Amino acid sequence: MIKLDPRTKLLLLLAEAIVVLGGLGGSSAEPFKTVFMVLPFLLLFSAKKVRTAVIGGLLLGLGLAAEFIPAGHSCSIILLMCSGILTRFVPSIMMGNYVMSSTKVSEFTAAMERMHVTQKITIPMAVMFRFFPTVKEECSAIGEAMKMRDIRFGGSKVLQMAEYRLVPMMTCSVKIGEELSAAALTRGLGSPVKRTNVCRIGFHAADIVMFLLCAAALGWIIWRSVT
Amino acid sequence: MTELKDVSFSYAAAPEKGCIKHMDLTVPDGQFLLLTGGSGCGKSTVIRLLNGLVPHFFEGELSGDVLIDGRSVPKMELYETAAMQGTVFQNPRAQFFTVDTTGELAFGCENQGLPEEEILSRIDRTVERFRIADLMDRNIFAMSGGEKQKIACASVDTAQPPLILLDEPSANLDYASTMQLREIIKLWKAEGRTIIAAEHRLFYLWDIADRALLIRDGSIAEDWSRADMDSMTNEKLAEYGLRSIHDTDPVTIELSCSRSEVFSVKPHKKFTFPTEIPLHEITAVVGRNGAGKTTFLRHMCRSAKRSRRIFMVMQDVDHQLFTDSVLEEVLISLPDEDEEKAREILRSLDLEDYADRHPMSLSGGQKQRVAIACAAASGRDILLFDEPTSGLDYEHMQQTAQLFRQLREQGRTILVVTHDSELIEACCTDIIRLE
Numbered sequence: 107m108i109k110l111d112p113r114t115k116l117l118l119l120l121a122e123a124i125v126v127l128g129g130l131g132g133s134s135a136e137p138f139k140t141v142f143m144v145l146p147f148l149l150l151f152s153a154k155k156v157r158t159a160v161i162g163g164l165l166l167g168l169g170l171a172a173e174f175i176p177a178g179h180s181c182s183i184i185l186l187m188c189s190g191i192l193t194r195f196v197p198s199i200m201m202g203n204y205v206m207s208s209t210k211v212s213e214f215t216a217a218m219e220r221m222h223v224t225q226k227i228t229i230p231m232a233v234m235f236r237f238f239p240t241v242k243e244e245c246s247a248i249g250e251a252m253k254m255r256d257i258r259f260g261g262s263k264v265l266q267m268a269e270y271r272l273v274p275m276m277t278c279s280v281k282i283g284e285e286l287s288a289a290a291l292t293r294g295l296g297s298p299v300k301r302t303n304v305c306r307i308g309f310h311a312a313d314i315v316m317f318l319l320c321a322a323a324l325g326w327i328i329w330r331s332v333t
Numbered sequence: 334m335t336e337l338k339d340v341s342f343s344y345a346a347a348p349e350k351g352c353i354k355h356m357d358l359t360v361p362d363g364q365f366l367l368l369t370g371g372s373g374c375g376k377s378t379v380i381r382l383l384n385g386l387v388p389h390f391f392e393g394e395l396s397g398d399v400l401i402d403g404r405s406v407p408k409m410e411l412y413e414t415a416a417m418q419g420t421v422f423q424n425p426r427a428q429f430f431t432v433d434t435t436g437e438l439a440f441g442c443e444n445q446g447l448p449e450e451e452i453l454s455r456i457d458r459t460v461e462r463f464r465i466a467d468l469m470d471r472n473i474f475a476m477s478g479g480e481k482q483k484i485a486c487a488s489v490d491t492a493q494p495p496l497i498l499l500d501e502p503s504a505n506l507d508y509a510s511t512m513q514l515r516e517i518i519k520l521w522k523a524e525g526r527t528i529i530a531a532e533h534r535l536f537y538l539w540d541i542a543d544r545a546l547l548i549r550d551g552s553i554a555e556d557w558s559r560a561d562m563d564s565m566t567n568e569k570l571a572e573y574g575l576r577s578i579h580d581t582d583p584v585t586i587e588l589s590c591s592r593s594e595v596f597s598v599k600p601h602k603k604f605t606f607p608t609e610i611p612l613h614e615i616t617a618v619v620g621r622n623g624a625g626k627t628t629f630l631r632h633m634c635r636s637a638k639r640s641r642r643i644f645m646v647m648q649d650v651d652h653q654l655f656t657d658s659v660l661e662e663v664l665i666s667l668p669d670e671d672e673e674k675a676r677e678i679l680r681s682l683d684l685e686d687y688a689d690r691h692p693m694s695l696s697g698g699q700k701q702r703v704a705i706a707c708a709a710a711s712g713r714d715i716l717l718f719d720e721p722t723s724g725l726d727y728e729h730m731q732q733t734a735q736l737f738r739q740l741r742e743q744g745r746t747i748l749v750v751t752h753d754s755e756l757i758e759a760c761c762t763d764i765i766r767l768e
């Protein structure tokens with residue numbers, strides 16, 4: 107398993123967003139684009155998130171394959187759009203998934219502290235790590251309950267369906283968000299005392315490789331756009 | 334010493350309704366105090382007054398003073414109070430800050446800025462005393478309710494606060510996990526910590542507490558000493574609207590009926606589940622955490638999907654009320670949306686007054702009743718319930734039992750997964766044990 111420092115992961119996420127999602131550098135950045143498309147999947151595999159990686163890989167493959175369908179079809183425009191969306195978004199989402207699932211909350215706060223980010227920004231971001239999986243759990247519970255209640259799809263009820271799903275999700279999320287903050291506050295979160303962080307973070311060989319990769323990509327894009 | 338001095342409080346959301354009224358209370362160091370009373374009497378609010386969430390997080394009108402070791406909680410900042418007390422909350426899903434167990438145990442100490450070696454040695458000590466080595470370095474999302482609650486207790490323990498507060502910590506636990514919680518509380522008591530627990534499941538704390546308070550309508554109605562508690566009987570407690578102090582393990586209860594008519598369930602691939610359910614009876618399904626009780630209910634639903642005979646009410650009612658009024662909720666459950674029929678069902682379950690209320694504005698017990706009304710409205714004849722009385726007080730538990738009996742008289746079959754031996758005694762006619 108490759109162990110990266112949370113700061114490296116954030117840099118990778120940023121690079122991913124710039125090179126693949128943002129498409130900066132256009133066609134001249136093509137070689138790096140390929141590297142950054144594959145990288146999140148390698149990282150996910152190294153973190154043993156095989157299922158996520160395979161699903162994402164299939165989606166990305168679908169997007170890439172769609173580009174090879176000969177033009178001239180009536181629906182080729184739509185196909186091209188879908189393929190563009192998939193190839194751009196899937197790698198970044200995979201990278202985000204990797205960062206969220208492989209970083210512990212205390213590692214994240216330690217890293218932010220080393221970068222001298224204030225607690226006012228760190229704490230809400232740290233809460234996200236916990237909040238998203240919680241909301242996901244809630245959502246699937248609600249979905250199951252709806253199936254049980256046999257709430258009917260279609261017809262005049264499409265809008266109501268959305269409402270039925272959103273209302274309990276919002277109330278549950280708000281309630282859980284409130285309970286989470288209350289519990290954290292009774293345990294001293296937000297104290298002006300300097301926090302300890304019981305975790306080892308720091309840069310190792312793998313981090314340096316990733317840094318060099320990002321620097322090379324950036325250098326390449328700048329150099330190609332100047333010349 | 335922990336003191337409430339003539340404390341009155343009303344929440345900003347409901348200013349006209351006083352929630353705590355002129356409460357005076359002194360808890361000497363090392364005492365284990367049990368706070369009890371029906372839902373909505375103000376137990377949680379007392380706990381919040383002591384940990385500072387009232388008035389710092391839940392705002393409202395406060396008079397009087399709350400003191401821990403002579404320091405005023407309302408005047409202190411929350412992070413100062415944090416070092417003096419530790420709280421275990423009711424909902425195991427919503428009291429963790431981190432995602433991994435080890436980080437969670439360190440969290441309170443990290444906030445106090447203790448040195449790293451100290452934190453690590455405290456974690457080691459707690460892990461050993463609580464015997465939770467197998468729970469370390471795990472994802473909290475992949476844990477059972479009982480395990481989560483153990484981690485919650487352990488993370489309070491590492492911070493070593495002199496005052497420990499518990500707010501219905503057993504509400505979502507089965508019998509075995511509740512008994513483990515009891516052992517943890519005994520450990521704290523032996524160390525001389527002051528413990529204040531709000532709870533309406535009394536059986537696992539009654540014999541180890543030093544004193545018990547009955548709270549009614551925001552005031553102390555009774556203050557029982559150890560001697561008073563020893564001479565207390567279940568009958569007397571029932572008059573006060575309190576739960577039994579006897580610990581009956583639901584797994585040991587014997588019940589049986591004739592089983593003349595049965596519903597057959599297909600065998601499960603992995604578990605060996607019972608294949609016959611007695612019809613027109615109220616059957617309790619009991620077993621330890623992890624015995625597959627919920628899996629059994631799901632399996633029943635799935636295997637009888639096409640026949641549309643089964644309706645299941647899940648444990649967390651918040652997830653299954655979708656609409657903006659109680660009436661609408663029943664309407665969408667009816668096979669044909671007939672308002673007259675919906676009102677009739679509400680009337681028969683004593684819910685007609687709430688017809689126009691938003692389901693989310695109801696209390697836990699009322700929501701539970703609405704969920705039961707939806708089950709009744711569905712027109713299906715086999716109704717499954719997963720832990721319908723966890724977190725309900727005596728009165729609401731009896732109400733639920735009454736509803737079940739009513740549904741049975743209408744010819745329905747009820748299957749209820751529960752660890753509430755009082756509910757079983759109050760209404761069940763048969764029992765199924767899962768190993």
Ligand SMILES: Nc1ncnc2c1ncn2[C@@H]1O[C@H](COP(=O)(O)OP(=O)(O)O)[C@@H](O)[C@H]1O
Pocket residue numbers: 344345346347352370371372373374375376377378379391
């Ligand atoms: N956050 C809140 N806002 C407004 N009212 C509340 C809030 N929390 C509790 N209450 C009300 O205060 C009363 C006491 O509640 P609580 O202390 O939770 O009782 P208990 O824990 O004994 O069930 C109830 O009537 C309840 O509706």
Ligand SMILES: [Mg+2]
Pocket residue numbers: 376377500501
């Ligand atoms: Mg309460």
